[in-house]
Amino acid sequence: MAKADTADAAPPTAKLTLMTLTAMVVGSMVGAGVFSLPRRFAQETGVAGALIAWAIAGTGMLMLAFVFQSLAVRRPDLDAGVYAYAKAGFGEYLGFFSAFGYWASACVGNVTYWVLIMSTIGAVWPALGDGDTLLAAVLSTIGLWAFFLLIRRGVKEATAINKVVTVAKVVPILVFVILALFYLDTSVFAENWGGADYAGSLFNQVRGTMLATVFVFLGVEGASVYSRHAKRREDVGRATVLGFLSVFAVFASVTIVSYGIMPMSEIAELRQPSMAGVLEYAVGTWGEVFVSVGLIISVLGAYLAWTLMAAEVLFVAAKDDDMPRFLRRATAADVPVPALVMTTLLSQIVLIVTLFSEDAFNFALDLTSALTLIPFLLAAAFAVKVGARHDSLTKGGKASARELVVAVVATFYTAFLLYAAGLKFVLVSFIIYAPATFLFVKARREQGKRLFSPPEAVLCAISVAGAAVGVAAVAAGWISL
Template sequence: MVAQLPVSRGKFALPVLTAIVVGSMVGGGIFTLPGSLGRVAGPQGAILAWVIAGAGMFAFARVLQLLALRLPELHGGIYIYAREGFGNYVGFLSVFGYWLAGCMGNCTYWVVIKATLGAYLPVFAGGHNVSSIALASAGIWTAHFIMLRGPPQSAMVNLISTIAKLVPLIVFMLVLAAAWNLQVFQANLKDTVGGTSLGQQIKATMLVTLYTLLGVEGASVYSAFARRRADVGRATLLGLLVVTIILVLVTVMPYGVLARSELAGIRQPSMAGILSAVMGPAGGVLVGAGLIISVSGAYFAWTMICAEVLFVAAHRGDMPRIFGQANDNHAPVAALFASNLVVQVMMIATYWSSAPYYMMLQLTSEMSLIPFLLTALFGTGVLCRERMRGLRRARRPANLIIAICAVIYTLLLVFAGGSRAIANTAIFYSIGSCLYIIARKEQHQRLFNVWEKAIFVGTLIIGAWASSDLIQNGLPTPGLAEFRS
């Protein structure tokens, strides 16, 4: 028998839910955006990329809002929607992929912190030596014990760090506004970016923009803690609006200060290099401090999300029941431990890697593609059924159009990821399916129906082929090489 989620697990008001969204979206990626987009796109390409990403993610956020209102009994965010719409095994793939993406993202946060400190403290130079890994390990488990005090306390830490991380971003935008030069911007408009078309520029930025927008679903994941169910959708849209405005300004404004070729070659985090060019070394120190605060806050937010998703999945019977354990503070102890343990293992593995940040960054985006697509498809299906049944609330065709736009956007993301993204995810899904088998046996439930068995076998075949290719040819060059320091 599947255990039920606790009825009352805390009360998050709208500001706290919004801070979870902003805190999980604003991480280390925003500090690399000017250089990463400047490497592959001019101002026109960057602006169009954000128009597409902003519109697509708004449509996705609107789907989350509608689902929160239509199906208030469903908690756990985008995973539970995949399960309800496509069955147990597909739901498991969604929760496992989403959880692993969060853990990979958390690993990149610690790599960024170590690399930033290494620029000022020689003992951490390189970001993946023994001293750096020891520092990151201490941080991982310090954060772990703070989070054991329960989601409300962890959310308050996230709220404070979210406010703190916005300060250097605001300073960056104000400094660039004062230094902005129309002639420099016009010259960048004429830059051909090596002869690449606008379509190629936009495709090259899609996984980059997705990575920086991940976390928009944070309030949905914590819907069980919302004081009012309607606040989940409000926090999602409000957080997305705030972060999108910041991302667009941070991306576009540097084109009015430095030539695109300079932006492309600037050392990461590029925001620090830009401020150093405008206001001297003090600018780089300011951004470095802001980056550490920002990444630390994002780490808290994402670890909370990872643990909560695993906890809810265990109570639904889609993960082994051990992950459903909670302490007296309602903290999901086993899920939290598992999430941080995965980050710790990945952190140790960075010792043998020359470019862990870039590969993890790409994998984080790739592992998020299927969960996002399934949620958009489920939301569209819900709205279609409402219209077919003639329900009064379904008479607004705009909602269905928005949901279809969300599907189109997520399909474009899968296209941008390409066959390599599908192959990479199949490797992890093949390994992770062991957890699904354990969970089903614990529930004394049938493992697969016919079409789930076909998906399982297909996943194993693609995963085996991808693993063989990996062994023969080694790790591919990260598609997000524009993040290189």
């Protein structure tokens, strides 16, 4: 029998190598998003806009990857990256918001995985629809809790499975790119160049793709979230950059080569996963089956990685007294079970909400991206503070001018993404953020601390007001799910 959970014991921390950390980054980045890219981009823009969008997203996310690499070295005292950087830079309440927002984004993102799996199977089992039917929700629920039991067995076992799955799922994506290049029709590619069938300026076309690019790059911070498990601290930064560079070319290639297979207006109408429809158009039915099998492997691997990271954020936040004490409990196998239960429960709730959504997959995808932007923005802004001045906690002396420039660019990029997300998803994010303050209050009361400082009270009021506006907008139909 497994040993009982305990709040006070310090279980041995599993130590992960550079290869395993890199696999965690790649495993969390290569998930549902890459298989949906052809349709998402074709709905917004043509080849020219896609190239510009990937140039912007690639540069911005590379700057974020460098930020996490730099902070892992400069502030080795901080674990669980995104959350810890926000707290160190801007105080406990914003640190709490960052931890909760990052965790919530992971939970919502996990729902997109199950929706896409069910939509994929729905191509041959119509009762599953686009992954948003009652039967699909029931089967997804079984999957949610089956993975809970798997991860409950231990971190080492789960990360070992993830490493194998990461290799298995990259192969069909690479095969897709190679086959698409072989069947690429230059005349179709040229017709799709300008996106003439779509209204709006090139700027608006590019802006429309931004949340999709954020979603597929989520996970770039994966090694930093799991930093307390690294054998060597410097491996955290190396794994971050290696993971990013490994998948960036793949993501951009999947998008661009699809424009050379079929007209963008037809790509925009494909059911998800649209990559399967593109390959079917090129090579026949076996292409759809091949991609669909690869998707299921990919998505299950990404789900495993994201569930691990989500639970880790809650666990470390509780260890730092920023979440209630019950979340700091872990088993002898180093599994934070209460945090894992909360992660699975929120995913379950969001899964139920998708039954009432007009487009379950795209809504969950965009909401995941929007929830992540505030934690990313705070982490980048903290890197600016670290670069602008040196303190005794910063390792290696004053930051270089290059590090400061990288941090500034990353900050402006994430701020632009918030603008690109639009008011709709900012308000819906507040609906999720505001109730979380109850957890912050509970943690403060457990420690006998003052609930809010004056600045924190103002931030709390803003979040509650935003949530109220968001609820009113949904109720009135101004915002559709």
